[in-house]
Amino acid sequence: MSLRAHLGVEFFVNLFPLIGRKILSVVAALVSIIFFIMMIIYGFELVNSAMRQTSPVLQLPMGIVYLVIPISGIFLIMNLLFTTIIDVLQGEEEHHDDPVI
Template structure:
């Protein structure tokens, strides 16, 4: 049950990230094309591309936790004996989880404060841009817990 839900969440995250990347590439292409052809471009394309890049980065970070692809101390940890290795992995996971909880809490506060601020070209509430901070904190926390449990079981 847990695995099925997590797989769906991660698949949706990957699909959204791929879609945002496609949209961003198309926007940059349109910006370049209009600049070359008309010596002018739409001001909103650069802004939207920037916001999509932010979302892609944060969503990609959460996807990387699914594959345990973040930078780590594998060389050192793999040389440790069994129980010490597990202790080190749990301590590392607790430190990461603490940071993710801060991301969730402070990101939520930032969204609340920035609802009245709008972006220059799109007139979009900046809370929509900043919403990825707590969202990615939640996604990274879920994937971190899952990968840590799997490491404890199979190592």
């Protein structure tokens, strides 16, 4: 997981030249960002509707519990932007010939 690699996907991606791999990386990041934005938008809608409910034991609004969804979406976008920018700005990538387990 630390290599951010999946054996089957890496095999397919490595068939492309460096510029092709970078384009695929950006396209995958954009698709993921669209999903994360939807997660944030609908997460806030869920939080808003759940604020009327209270947890039975703690007597807290359930919206506070559901805040983890949009907050996670924000952190996921930040992490994805950071790693994608690093991947695109990197020179020639290192290729690990060791199998990813």
